[in-house]
Amino acid sequence: MVDEHDREERVEAALEITENPDGAEWLGSMYERHSRTVFRAAYRVTGCVEDSEDVLHTIFLRLSRRSEALDLGDGERAYLKRAATNSALDIVRSRKRRAAAPLDEVGPIQSHSPDGAPDRVHAGRDLADRLVRALSKVGGRGAEYFSLRYFEDLDNTEIARLFDTSPGAVAVVLHRMRKKLQDELSSDLGGTQ
Numbered sequence: 001m002v003d004e005h006d007r008e009e010r011v012e013a014a015l016e017i018t019e020n021p022d023g024a025e026w027l028g029s030m031y032e033r034h035s036r037t038v039f040r041a042a043y044r045v046t047g048c049v050e051d052s053e054d055v056l057h058t059i060f061l062r063l064s065r066r067s068e069a070l071d072l073g074d075g076e077r078a079y080l081k082r083a084a085t086n087s088a089l090d091i092v093r094s095r096k097r098r099a100a101a102p103l104d105e106v107g108p109i110q111s112h113s114p115d116g117a118p119d120r121v122h123a124g125r126d127l128a129d130r131l132v133r134a135l136s137k138v139g140g141r142g143a144e145y146f147s148l149r150y151f152e153d154l155d156n157t158e159i160a161r162l163f164d165t166s167p168g169a170v171a172v173v174l175h176r177m178r179k180k181l182q183d184e185l186s187s188d189l190g191g192t193q
Contacts, residue, residue, distance in 0.1 A: 027064055034077055035060070038084040044151035045088035047132060055087045075161070078154065082162050085147045092136040134184040142177035145170055 035056060042055035059080065072079050135143045141163070148154045148162070149170075156167040156174070163170070 027060065030063070030076065030080075031060055034080045037077055038080050041081045041084035041152055042088040045085060045132065045135075045147055046091055047128065051088065051091050055084055055091065058087055059083050078158060078162055081152050081154070082144070082148065085144060085152065089136065089139070089143055089147065092132055093139060130185055131181065134181050137184060138177065138180050142173050142180070145173050146177045146181070149174055 038059055039052050039056045042052035043049065046052055046055070135146060145159055145163075148159050149156070154162075156170040159170045160167045
């Protein structure tokens with residue numbers, strides 16, 4: 001597993017190389033405030049440290065190429081979560097997930113079972129992988145809404161503000177998305193729910 005300090009050093013080095021000529025003090029400040037948020041948002045979607053690092057690097061690399069500071073006001077964190085979610089979904093869509101991963105690559109999985117029994121932890125991990133695959137198949141705005149709502153814990157009002165729509169419209173898309181995911185997961189599990 002990649003040491004967090006090493007990861008931050010690699011991203012900082014990349015940002016220094018690509019820093020715009022006018023200086024990007026705003027970018028360094030934004031990185032300090034939000035790099036963990038971006039990484040976590042990506043990790044919740046990809047489940048992979050390396051992919052999450054790529055997302056983090058890509059987002060801040062793109063920001064470093066801007067000719068002027070990005071002023072998002074109070075929406076800075078939400079904007080970066082959305083960017084991380086979209087980028088992570090792109091990664092999931094573009095690759096074929098491996099059926100199994102070496103044990104040393106598997107990150108910690110939180111079990112909802114009180115006893116944390118290994119079979120329940122494995123079942124939870126398997127279900128999480130199936131959910132991510134189903135999200136990547138269904139795709140679109142619904143996948144973005146779903147990821148922001150259930151992985152990033154944004155409420156419908158916050159999501160509506162990000163996409164310039166109404167909370168009711170978000171609720172409808174989420175309802176349809178849950179149905180699509182239920183159908184996708186049901187067929188993936190052989191018709192059982």
